Amino acid sequence: MTVTEEREVGSPRRRKEDARLITGRTMWTENVVLPGMLHLAILRSPVAHARITHVDTSAARELSGVVDAFSGRDVADIQGGLPCAWPVTEDMVHPDHPPLAVDEVRHVGEPVAVVVARSRAAALDALAAVEVDYEALPVVLDLEAALADGADLVHADKGTNRSYTWVFDSGEAGTGEAVDAALDGAEVVIKRRYRQQRLIPAFMEPRSVVVDPTGDQYTIWSATQIPHILRFLVSAITGTPEHKVRVVAPDVGGGFGGKLQVTPEELIAFVAAKRLGKPVKYTESRSDSLVSAHHGRDMIQDIELAARRDGTITGLRVKLLANMGAYLGLVTPGVPILGAFMYNAIYKIPAYRFECTGVFTNTTFTDAYRGAGRPEATYAIERIMDELAVEVGLDPVEVRRRNWINADEFPYTTVAGLTYDSGDYEAATTRALELLGYDELRREQAQRRDSGDTVQLGIGVSTYTEMCGLAPSRVLGSLRYGAGGWETASIRMLPTGKVEVVTGTSPHGQGHETAWSQIVADQLGVAFDDVEVLHGDTRTSYKGLDTYGSRSLAVGGIALYNACQKVVDKAKPIAAHMLECDPADLEFTGGQFRVRGNPDNGKSLADCALAVFAAHDLPDGVEPTLDADAVYDPVNFSFPHGTHLCAAEVDTQTGRVAIRKYVAVDDIGRVINPLIVEGQVHGGVAQGVAQALFEDAVYDADGNLLSGTFVDYTLPSPADLVDIVTDRTESPAPDHPLGTKGVGEAGTIASTPAVVNAIVDALRPYGVNDIQMPCTPERVWRAAQGGGA
Amino acid sequence: MTRISVTVDGVRYDDDVEPRTLLVHHLREQLGKVGTVVGCDTSNCGACTVLMSDPDGRLVGVKSCSVLAVQADGREITTIEGLAGPGNTLHPVQRAFHERHALQCGFCTPGMIMAAVDLLSENPDPTDDEIREGLEGNLCRCTGYQNIVRAVRDAAAAAREAGTSAEPEPPTVEAVDAATPDGGLPSEGTPDEAVPQPVP
Ligand code: FES
Ligand code: FES
Numbered sequence A: 001m002t003v004t005e006e007r008e009v010g011s012p013r014r015r016k017e018d019a020r021l022i023t024g025r026t027m028w029t030e031n032v033v034l035p036g037m038l039h040l041a042i043l044r045s046p047v048a049h050a051r052i053t054h055v056d057t058s059a060a061r062e063l064s065g066v067v068d069a070f071s072g073r074d075v076a077d078i079q080g081g082l083p084c085a086w087p088v089t090e091d092m093v094h095p096d097h098p099p100l101a102v103d104e105v106r107h108v109g110e111p112v113a114v115v116v117a118r119s120r121a122a123a124l125d126a127l128a129a130v131e132v133d134y135e136a137l138p139v140v141l142d143l144e145a146a147l148a149d150g151a152d153l154v155h156a157d158k159g160t161n162r163s164y165t166w167v168f169d170s171g172e173a174g175t176g177e178a179v180d181a182a183l184d185g186a187e188v189v190i191k192r193r194y195r196q197q198r199l200i201p202a203f204m205e206p207r208s209v210v211v212d213p214t215g216d217q218y219t220i221w222s223a224t225q226i227p228h229i230l231r232f233l234v235s236a237i238t239g240t241p242e243h244k245v246r247v248v249a250p251d252v253g254g255g256f257g258g259k260l261q262v263t264p265e266e267l268i269a270f271v272a273a274k275r276l277g278k279p280v281k282y283t284e285s286r287s288d289s290l291v292s293a294h295h296g297r298d299m300i301q302d303i304e305l306a307a308r309r310d311g312t313i314t315g316l317r318v319k320l321l322a323n324m325g326a327y328l329g330l331v332t333p334g335v336p337i338l339g340a341f342m343y344n345a346i347y348k349i350p351a352y353r354f355e356c357t358g359v360f361t362n363t364t365f366t367d368a369y370r371g372a373g374r375p376e377a378t379y380a381i382e383r384i385m386d387e388l389a390v391e392v393g394l395d396p397v398e399v400r401r402r403n404w405i406n407a408d409e410f411p412y413t414t415v416a417g418l419t420y421d422s423g424d425y426e427a428a429t430t431r432a433l434e435l436l437g438y439d440e441l442r443r444e445q446a447q448r449r450d451s452g453d454t455v456q457l458g459i460g461v462s463t464y465t466e467m468c469g470l471a472p473s474r475v476l477g478s479l480r481y482g483a484g485g486w487e488t489a490s491i492r493m494l495p496t497g498k499v500e501v502v503t504g505t506s507p508h509g510q511g512h513e514t515a516w517s518q519i520v521a522d523q524l525g526v527a528f529d530d531v532e533v534l535h536g537d538t539r540t541s542y543k544g545l546d547t548y549g550s551r552s553l554a555v556g557g558i559a560l561y562n563a564c565q566k567v568v569d570k571a572k573p574i575a576a577h578m579l580e581c582d583p584a585d586l587e588f589t590g591g592q593f594r595v596r597g598n599p600d601n602g603k604s605l606a607d608c609a610l611a612v613f614a615a616h617d618l619p620d621g622v623e624p625t626l627d628a629d630a631v632y633d634p635v636n637f638s639f640p641h642g643t644h645l646c647a648a649e650v651d652t653q654t655g656r657v658a659i660r661k662y663v664a665v666d667d668i669g670r671v672i673n674p675l676i677v678e679g680q681v682h683g684g685v686a687q688g689v690a691q692a693l694f695e696d697a698v699y700d701a702d703g704n705l706l707s708g709t710f711v712d713y714t715l716p717s718p719a720d721l722v723d724i725v726t727d728r729t730e731s732p733a734p735d736h737p738l739g740t741k742g743v744g745e746a747g748t749i750a751s752t753p754a755v756v757n758a759i760v761d762a763l764r765p766y767g768v769n770d771i772q773m774p775c776t777p778e779r780v781w782r783a784a785q786g787g788g789a
Numbered sequence B: 001m002t003r004i005s006v007t008v009d010g011v012r013y014d015d016d017v018e019p020r021t022l023l024v025h026h027l028r029e030q031l032g033k034v035g036t037v038v039g040c041d042t043s044n045c046g047a048c049t050v051l052m053s054d055p056d057g058r059l060v061g062v063k064s065c066s067v068l069a070v071q072a073d074g075r076e077i078t079t080i081e082g083l084a085g086p087g088n089t090l091h092p093v094q095r096a097f098h099e100r101h102a103l104q105c106g107f108c109t110p111g112m113i114m115a116a117v118d119l120l121s122e123n124p125d126p127t128d129d130e131i132r133e134g135l136e137g138n139l140c141r142c143t144g145y146q147n148i149v150r151a152v153r154d155a156a157a158a159a160r161e162a163g164t165s166a167e168p169e170p171p172t173v174e175a176v177d178a179a180t181p182d183g184g185l186p187s188e189g190t191p192d193e194a195v196p197q198p199v200p
Helices: A057-063 A120-129 A143-147 A177-185 A229-237 A262-274 A284-292 A336-342 A375-391 A396-401 A426-438 A436-452 A475-477 A512-524 A554-579 A605-614 A676-693 A746-766 A779-785 B021-031 B092-099 B109-122 B130-133 B146-161 B174-178
Strands: A038-044 A050-056 A066-071 A112-119 A131-136 A164-171 A190-201 A208-212 A219-221 A245-247 A280-283 A297-309 A313-325 A352-360 A455-465 A488-491 A497-505 A531-534 A586-589 A592-595 A598-604 A628-632 A641-650 A655-668 A724-729 B003-009 B011-019 B051-052 B059-063 B076-078
Touching: A038 A284, A038 A375, A038 A497, A050 A112, A050 A436, A050 A724, A057 A066, A057 A120, A066 A120, A066 A262, A112 A120, A112 A262, A112 B011, A120 A229, A131 A655, A143 A164, A143 A352, A143 B092, A177 A190, A177 A297, A177 A313, A190 A592, A219 A229, A219 A262, A229 A245, A229 A497, A262 A280, A262 B109, A280 B051, A313 A375, A336 A352, A336 A375, A375 A455, A396 A426, A396 A455, A396 A641, A426 A436, A426 A455, A426 A641, A426 A724, A426 B174, A436 A455, A455 A746, A455 B003, A475 A724, A488 A512, A488 A554, A488 A605, A488 B146, A497 A512, A497 A554, A512 A554, A554 A586, A554 A592, A554 A598, A554 A605, A554 A628, A598 A605, A655 A676, A655 A746, A676 A724, A676 A746, A676 B059, A676 B146, A746 A779, B011 B021, B021 B051, B059 B109, B109 B130, B109 B146, B130 B146
Parallel strands: A038 A280, A219 A245, A313 A352, A497 A531, A655 A724, B003 B076
Antiparallel strands: A038 A112, A050 A131, A066 A112, A164 A352, A190 A297, A208 A219, A208 A280, A297 A313, A455 A641, A488 A497, A488 A628, A586 A592, A592 A598, A641 A655, B003 B011, B051 B059, B051 B076
8 A cells, every 4th residue: 555645636736737828838729830731611501401402613723722622522432421429229310421511401500612722811712612502401490390290301311300219217227116106196296398598618719620641640630629539530430540540639728518529620621631632721710610510408308396295306207309400429319318317416216207309400410518418407407496395385405405315325326327426415505505695695585575676686506416427338338328438547757757647638728737747746756847747649648538528537537546556566666676675665655665664764766767767777577667557447427516506686677687696515526626626616607607697509490590609609708707606515436546526517517507596586476487598688577577488 | 912010029020911811810820929819700709819009109908800910010019928028927917817727728818818918007906897897808718707807806916016017018039938848837836825625
C-alpha cells in the first residue's frame, strides 16, 4: 500500500491551461495553416425537403482560384455514410446519411455541394455559381402528425417516420411492480404533458477541420470532443486503414455534447483532401453552425404519476416522443434512453414504465447536449413532484423527503435497475434550504400573495441525481451501444524526474491538465509544475474514449491513479537496489522511498528515473523503465446528486422574471479542484437557466430555422444572468479510489426545473400549473392573465 | 486592393487588402495574429474584440469583425497578444481572469479580456451590474459569467490599489516575444483562496 500525502488534491489550483488561453497563444483548429492548403466552402440546402433534380458545379470550377467543385452525386460512391453507434433496438430504422446529399435533401442546412479554392473568400464567392434545382417534397415537422397513418414521410423508402420504440417496464424487467395496476388503483394520479424545446449546444468555437493528405498518415485536425472515436470511424467509413489516420483535437473551444459527433463536414473535407492530394480546411460560420451542427432536446413527455394521499409515490409511467431530426447522428437514438434510467430520480418508486418513440422530421438531426436525456428526465419528474405537492397539500420539499432514498439505504437498487452508489439527499437539501433562507422567503411569498402584489415571489425546488462516468462496458453492450466505456492513462517518467501524462480523455474547457497534474503530483510526490498532460493527438494518445457524459475524472481519473501506482511499483525494486535493502522494507511518501524506521535514508522517484535512464546498475531482470499504462473499465456509474433552489420574482404585469436568489448544493463526491468544480456548476446552471428562460430553436411551417443566428438564438449575455450561491456536501464515491464522481452536467440537469418550478409557484394563485419553456415575458404574462401558456 | 498601414501590438505592418476584408481576417490571416478569434457572423459574440485607437489616439474596444481593414488604416491596435507588459508580466485583467477562474475553454477569453480592459478604462470602479451591462456584447458559453464579473472587479481593485489605470501600456516587441511555454504564468504556491468547502 502506497502512502501519500494529499497536498494537491482538494486545493483550488489555478489552471495551467490559462497561460496560453489568456495570452492568445492558443491552437484552435482554425489557426492551422499548412503549405499549399486549400479552403473549402459548403453549399447548403435552403429547403427542408426536396428532390435534387439538377446540380451543376462546372461554372464554379471555371472561376479564378477555384481548384475543385463537386456535389454529392460526384462522390456518391466514395463518400461513405455517417455512422450511428447506438442502434437502440434490433429493428431500429436507420436511414442512410450521406455527408453530401445525393438525390434528396431532408433538412435546411444539409450539405449539397462544395467548392475548394485558394482562399476562403474565393471558395465562398464561387458557391453562387453552383446551380441546383430542387423539386419540393412535403415537409414533416410535427411529431404526432408524423406518426399518423398516411403521414408524409421524411424517408419515403423506409415507409415510416418511426425510427424505434424502446420500452423499459419494471414489471417485465423484474425490478419492480407492474405500472398499470399501480396507476389503476391509485388514490392520486397526476397526468401532465411537458415539452422539451429544441436547443442548440452553441459552443463558442465554431467547428473547424483541416485534413492533410500529404504525409504518411492522413492527419485530421478537428474541433472535436472525440478524436479517438473520430479516428476509428473515419477509418471504418472511408476504408482507410486505421494506422493511416491521425486525428488531432488541438485546443477545442467548448463542446457540451455538440462536438460529440462525426460530422458530415469532417468527411467532406476528408473526401476533398483525398481527391486533391492537398491539405483542405473548412471552418463553419456561426449561421452554418446553428443550422447544421446537431441540436439537442426536442421531446414531448407524457407523464403519469400515481401516489397515495399522503404523498407516497406508487407508480410512474413515462411516454416520450423524441425528435431525431432528419437523420441519426452518432448517439441520437440513445439520448432519450439515457433518460430512461433517471425519471425515477432520487425516489423510491415501486412501479415504472418508460416508453420512447424516436421520430424523423425534416429538421437538423438532434444528438447529445449537456446532460443528454438526464436534464429532460429530471425536468419532468421535478416538475410533476411539485404538482403532486400541490395536489396532496404538502410543501414541495416535504413531498420529496417522503419519497427519497435515505442516506442509510445506499447502495440502493432503483426501479430502473441501477444501483446508486452513495448519497445523502437530506444533507444537501438541508444545506440548500438554509442558504436560501427558505422559511423566510415562504413568509414573504405569503405576504405578497395576501397583499395582491403585482410582483409575486416563487420558490422552485429541484432535487436531482444523475448517472455519470459513462460507463461500464458491459452495461453499454447490453444497451446495444457500439463501444465500451473504459479509459486510459499513461505515465512517462522522464530522466530528469519530470512527468508526462498521456490521457485518453479530450478536454475542451474542463481543466484536465490541471486536475490530472494535481492527482499525479500527490500520487508520485512530484511538483504540480513538473507534470505535463498530453491529450487529443492520436500520435501521442493512441487509445482513449474521449470526453463526454461527465466521464473523464470518474473513469479516466481511475486509470490515471492506477498508472501512478504502477510507476511506484516499478520504481520500488530499483530504489531498494540503490538503498541496498529489501523492497518490502521501503515505504513511499512525498516522492521518496525510505527504509522504514530510517527516515534519513531515501531515494526519490527522480533518482529512480535517472537510474533506469542510465541503466548501468539495475537489479537483474528489471526492465529499464518506470513508464506505465493503465486502462480502467468502471464497475458502475457514479451518482452525484444535489438540491438546487431558485427564488424568482415574477412581474405579473410585464411577465418579467427576475431570479432573486439561486442556491446550488451539489454532492459530487470528493473534489480534486474546488475552483474547477465551482466553474462547472456556474456554467452548467447558466445553460439550464437558459433553457428555462431564453433559448429556443424554432422552425417555421416550411422547416426554416428561424433562430439561425445569435440575433435570434438568444444565448444569455452577462446582463441576463445573476450570481448564484454554491456549496457542496460530500458522499465519496465508493468505487473510485479518490472518491470522486462527476460534475460536468449537474448544473444543467438541476437548474431548469428549479427555475420553472419557481415561476409556476409564483403564479399558482393565478391558476397556473405549467408554462412552456422558454418562459419568455410574453408567455409568463399570458399565464398570469389566465390566458394559458 | 488598397494599401493600408496598421500598427498592431507595437509593430507596423503595410499591406494591400481587398476593400471588403474585415479587420479580424486581416489580423488573423495576413498578420498571423491568431490570438483574436471569430465566434459569429452577426456581431453578437464579441470574441473578436480588440483595442483600436480612435482619431484622438485613445484606445477603445471594437469588434474587429465589424471593422473593415481599410478603416484601420493609420490606427494602432492592441490585441490579446500584445496586452502583457514587458517580460510578459500579465495585465491586471489577464491576471484576474487566471486567479478567478474566469475562463474554461478560453475561446471567448481574448475578446472578453479586451472588452474588460476597455470597460475599466471608461469606468475604473464599476459595480457588478455595470460590469454585466458593460460586457453585454460578449458571450461566453462556459462560465455563466460569475467568475468573469469577479475577475473584472478584482482587476479594477488591483489597478486602483497600484495607482495605475487598467489601460494597457503600448506593447513592446520584447513583451510579445516572451509569450513562450516558459514565459507563462508565474509559478505559485498552493493557493488558499476561500471557496466553498464541503459541510462535514
Ligand atoms: S466575431 Fe462575433 S462579434 Fe465579432
Ligand atoms: S470560456 Fe468557453 S466560451 Fe467562455
